[in-house]
Amino acid sequence: MNHNVNLAVKVAGVDFKNPLIAASGTFGFGEEYNELYDVGLLGGISSKGLTLHPKDGNEGIRVWETASGMMNSVGLQNPGVEAFIDHGIAQMRHFGNVLIANMGGHSMEDYITGATMLSNADIDMLELNISCPNVKSGGMAFGIKADVAKEVVGEVRKVCAKPLIVKLSPNAENIVDMALACEEAGADALSLVNTFQAMAIDIHKRKPVFNNVYAGLSGAAIKPIALRMVHSVCKKVQVPVIGIGGIYTAEDVLEFVMAGAAAVQIGTVNFNNPLAGADILDDLVHLCQKEGISDINEIRGIC
Amino acid sequence: MRYFESEVIANRQITEDIFVLQVERCGAEAAAGQYYMLKSWDTELTLMRPISIFKAEPDALHFMYRTVGKGTAKMAELKPGDKLKLLGPAGNGYPCDQISGKVAVVGGGVGIPPLCETSKTLQAKGLSVDAYLGFRDVLFAVEDFEPWCSDIFVSTEKGEEGYRGFVTDLLKPENYDVVITCGPEVMMRKVAAMCAETGTTCYCSLEHRMACGIGACLGCSIRTKNGMKRVCKDGPVFLSTDLLW
Secondary structure, eight states: OBTTBBOOEEETTEEESSSEEEOTTSSTTSHHHHTTSOGGGSSEEEOSOBOSSOBOOOSSOOEEEETTEEEEOOOOOBOOHHHIIIIIHHHHHTTOSEEEEEEOOSSHHHHHHHHHHHHTSSOSEEEEEOOOTTSTTSTTHHHHSHHHHHHHHHHHHHHOOSOEEEEOOTTSSOHHHHHHHHHHTTOSEEEEOOOEEEEOEETTTTEESSTTSEEEEESGGGHHHHHHHHHHHHTTOSSOEEEESSOOSHHHHHHHHHTTOSEEEEOTHHHHOTTHHHHHHHHHHHHHHHHTOSBGGGGTTOO | OEEEEEEEEEEEEOSSSEEEEEEEOTTOOOOTTOEEEEESOSSSSSSOEEEEOSEEETTEEEEEEEOOSHHHHHHHTOOTTOEEEEEEEESOOOOGGGOOSEEEEEEEGGGSHHHHHHHHHHHHTTOEEEEEEEESSSOOSHHHHTTTOSEEEEEETTSSSSEESOGGGTOOGGGOSEEEEESOHHHHHHHHHHHHHHTOEEEEEOOOOOSSSSSSSOTTEEEETTEEEETTTTOSEEEGGGBOO
16 A cells, blocks of 8 residues: 555456566666666566577667657577576565566477476566567567467466466557467466567668667557557456556556556666656556545556 | 766857767766766657766766767757756776776777776876877867877878878877777777787777666677677676677
């Protein structure tokens, strides 16, 4: 309880002290931001996207500012599942909030092996990334077609004893069909949306900005579309949905909750304001008071 | 490292596209070769901009920058009394404590400013510092090096001022114990290659597009002999012999 406003939410049986979760890929394993503020204030942290084996990520430009947002093509640079289990988890546990391990894959075998290892480790939830647009031959390939996603989620479900979140791509052929397929395959929760596949061209060099040509668009520019997708998915699925996409303010948080989200993730805003997590949380308490909301769960899905 | 608001003391235009922004220091320690992430906007632009420390005075920080895009154009509009946000000091900076002997600082374009604070720090240690400053056409900041440097060599590409050509033409690494360089990658590669030939220790300060500025997003990672490194946090200063280029 904060000043008579209840912000605590439950997602797939896991208690969050508030609905704010640091989004994967924008927050490392929390250590750097914890030098600036107590990141344990957040409801949870989703780890940098892991893959079974360590990855160096993409060559060339990786980040690019756009109107009301940015594009990235980091390419899942990460230390691998094993190093995360050996070092990353203890570091994240120190913060005392919900520990979500985000994992992507290049093949069905990688997903199954990685998920098995993480399921046996001290994590609270597994967020399965079937939506990274920046990794060739994998990642998003699983996130476009509902039947492919259903298969990988089903196989991971068999080996994952932890609550399983599936992170959806807005580039899916049909986001609602995709959500329903993942739910049917055993997802305990869904998080959406990852970045939109996008492009930038350097007109002076007469070449695409990114070596991979396409990259992922995030930030305020995508918020209204992300909100629409969260809303339409929430109308159809029974499992809880974590809203993601250009959430910069406490007002944005309430919009996503009113659209049906049980919790939200904040990503790009961390780059604009490194204290965004703490600031949005503070604003959220005051905004709820002002709007006469005593429990954030009251307003979930009212739109 | 802190994220804080500061106030503009002055924002001086010194050439057509080079400005010096002077802000209240607000107490933070800052070492030569470090930088701050700056923004003078709310969310009109998404990312903060990394700008190196030109001068760190007891009550003011000076940033010299070139207007190249929307962010620096907004910074150029700042007036005394305006507020801006700073995140820093960031990065490792030059290892001035470990540097001894005779030093050359070799800068090109907007790679020149961080070498000023570096020269000052090294001169305060009692070291002899020579500056090699390469410009496209118009000189700037040369006078700022005068108090700290024994000799200053200047070049312009077409010979408008000083030597005509590249500043690397003037450098003889064998005359120095340590060479410190910051500027266009092509220039730093040349300096690094020259130092490799003479066995001179060479530190390079890299420039890179950054998003977070604190080591979390991996938007500025580079491949080095010691694995992937973050320019923002593990750098921006690297031993030339650790770089793969």
